[in-house]
Amino acid sequence: MAAAAAFDFREDDRAPVLALSGDWTVDTIAVREAEVRALAERLKPGAVVDVSALGRFDVAGAYLIDRTFRESPAGDTARIAIRGQHVNAMKLLETARKAYGGALTTPDHPRGFTGFMEQVGRVMAAIGDEIIDTVGFFGETLVVLGRQIIEPRRLRWTSLVNVMESAGFNALPIVMLLSFFIGLVVAYLGARILGDFGASVFTVELVAFSMMREFGVVITAVLLAGRTNSAFTAEIGAMKMRQEIDAMRVMRIDPMDALVAPRVIAMLVMTPILTFMATMAGIFGGMLVCWSALGVSPAMFFARILEVVPSQHFWVGMSKAPAFALVLAVIACKQGLSVGGDVGSLGKRVTTSVVQAIFMIILLDALFALWFLEMDW
Numbered sequence: 001m002a003a004a005a006a007f008d009f010r011e012d013d014r015a016p017v018l019a020l021s022g023d024w025t026v027d028t029i030a031v032r033e034a035e036v037r038a039l040a041e042r043l044k045p046g047a048v049v050d051v052s053a054l055g056r057f058d059v060a061g062a063y064l065i066d067r068t069f070r071e072s073p074a075g076d077t078a079r080i081a082i083r084g085q086h087v088n089a090m091k092l093l094e095t096a097r098k099a100y101g102g103a104l105t106t107p108d109h110p111r112g113f114t115g116f117m118e119q120v121g122r123v124m125a126a127i128g129d130e131i132i133d134t135v136g137f138f139g140e141t142l143v144v145l146g147r148q149i150i151e152p153r154r155l156r157w158t159s160l161v162n163v164m165e166s167a168g169f170n171a172l173p174i175v176m177l178l179s180f181f182i183g184l185v186v187a188y189l190g191a192r193i194l195g196d197f198g199a200s201v202f203t204v205e206l207v208a209f210s211m212m213r214e215f216g217v218v219i220t221a222v223l224l225a226g227r228t229n230s231a232f233t234a235e236i237g238a239m240k241m242r243q244e245i246d247a248m249r250v251m252r253i254d255p256m257d258a259l260v261a262p263r264v265i266a267m268l269v270m271t272p273i274l275t276f277m278a279t280m281a282g283i284f285g286g287m288l289v290c291w292s293a294l295g296v297s298p299a300m301f302f303a304r305i306l307e308v309v310p311s312q313h314f315w316v317g318m319s320k321a322p323a324f325a326l327v328l329a330v331i332a333c334k335q336g337l338s339v340g341g342d343v344g345s346l347g348k349r350v351t352t353s354v355v356q357a358i359f360m361i362i363l364l365d366a367l368f369a370l371w372f373l374e375m376d377w
Contacts, residue, residue, distance in 0.1 A: 003055050005032045009039055016043055017083070019050035024061030036068050043072035049093075052084030062092035063099075070100065134356075137334040141264060144256045148265075159262035167228040167263070168270030172277060174227070179211070179219050179278035183285030186210050191293050200294055204304045207286030212313040216279030218365055220271065221324040225357035229332040232263055233353040236336025237346045245337070255337070264329040271325035272318055279317060312377055320368055327360050 003022040010017045018039065022028065049065060051057075069080050080093050110118055148154045190203035236259055239245050245255050283305075290296040296304075335353035339346050 003028075005029050005061070007032065007036065009042070011042065015046040015048055015081075017048045017050050018043070018065075019053065020065075021053035021055070023056040024054065024064070025056050025058045026060035029061050029064050033064060036064060037071070040068050040071040041073070043069060045073065046081070047072065048081045048083050049089075050083045051086040051089040054084075054086050054089060057086065057089055057092060059092055059096065062089075062096040066093055066096040066100065133338075134331065134334055137337075138330050140256065141260060141330050141333070144254075144261050145264065148257070148261055154257055155265070156258060156262055159258070160266055163262050163266035164270055167224070167231070167266055168274060171224065171227055171270075171274060175220050175223050175274050175278050176281040178223065179216060179282040180285040182215050182219060183207060183211055183282030183287075184289055186215070186282075187286035187289035188293070191289060201296070201304075203286070203290055203294060204296065204301055205308055207283060207290070208305045208309045209313055211279050211282035211286070212309070212317045214317065214365070216282055217275045217317045217320045217324065218361065219282075220275045220278045220321070221328065221361045222358060224267075224271065224274070224325075224328055225354055225361060228267070229328055229353050229357045230350050232329070232332035233336040233339075233350045234346065236333060237339030237349055240337060240339045241341055241343075241346060260329075260333040260337075263333055264326065267325040267329040268322055271328075272321040275318060275321040279314070316368075316372055316377055320365065323364060323368075324361055327364065328357050331357050331360065 005024045005028040006021045008019040008021070010019065047069070066080065080097070082090050082093070187203055187207050190206040191200050194200045194202055194206070236245075239259075245259075248255055248258060287296075287298055287301045290301055291298060332353050335349040335356070339349045
């Protein structure tokens with residue numbers, strides 16, 4: 001049974017003495033906390049702790065004594081002097097003092113316009129660092145892919161097929177379903193708006209142009225950014241938190257070969273396939289609207305597409321898919337490898353991965369549109 005914590009305070013001529021007796025543990029110190037803290041002002045520099053009669057002693061008791069001395073006139077710089085013998089009193093008091101991180105201070109941030117400009121500067125510097133890191137990781141990824149092309153035996157086929165299934169084939173239903181509804185909406189709006197000008201027949205070209213050039217590939221990329229990017233970042237980030245990646249390096253396994261390359265290659269293979277299926281699903285949805293609302297039969301619908309819509313529009317959309325796939329995979333893997341050792345870092349990196357991926361998709365699509373416009377495609 002634990003002995004009750006007790007103390008005796010004596011103010012000798014040379015230095016005050018705090019004599020401890022009984023057990024000073026987490027279970028016994030609560031009743032003495034206020035009394036001991038009230039002694040802080042009387043503990044002049046040079047005060048001594050007498051542990052001759054001290055029983056059990058743990059970190060909680062050591063923290064209470066150390067805090068009392070830190071709040072004394074001597075402050076947190078004075079070393080606690082020990083009188084008597086105890087098995088671990090000195091060690092625990094030193095541990096409690098080392099764990100003390102100093103008094104909390106409120107950061108002095110500039111206010112007003114100066115503070116705003118400082119915050120803007122910090123954000124811009126962080127964006128610049130992120131861009132440099134991402135470009136560097138992109139270059140490293142290209143080197144790894146080139147090395148695997150030269151030495152195909154380095155490619156991990158099991159990982160590649162597994163990623164193709166999880167990131168590609170498993171995403172096919174949701175990609176096709178969403179593209180189907182997008183095709184429905186585009187055709188319905190086209191039929192209503194173009195019908196006001198007596199040009200509802202051009203709804204066929206509207207559906208074909210929009211799904212082939214833009215919506216098919218963009219919808220696919222956005223869905224992959226939300227579904228696959230977050231999964232890649234979470235998987236690699238969890239491995240980083242559990243120190244599995246460090247273990248791989250110890251075993252002389254390059255994480256770029258084992259984790260990054262299979263995901264990048266799988267995305268390069270599967271994204272064009274998903275884009276093609278999304279485009280077909282969107283055109284099928286538009287065909288249903290034209291058939292039901294405009295009386296355009298499926299045979300007439302596809303015949304008009306073959307007759308009026310050049311095939312270059314299909315290849316314009318398909319040519320964007322590999323670029324989007326490479327950007328998505330690089331961002332996801334880079335953010336996953338940047339995860340720290342806490343759960344908050346994992347959540348932050350997953351969010352950053354999805355946001356960066358969607359931003360880059362829109363930016364690249366705008367650049368592609370401008371370039372194809374200049375090329376008269």
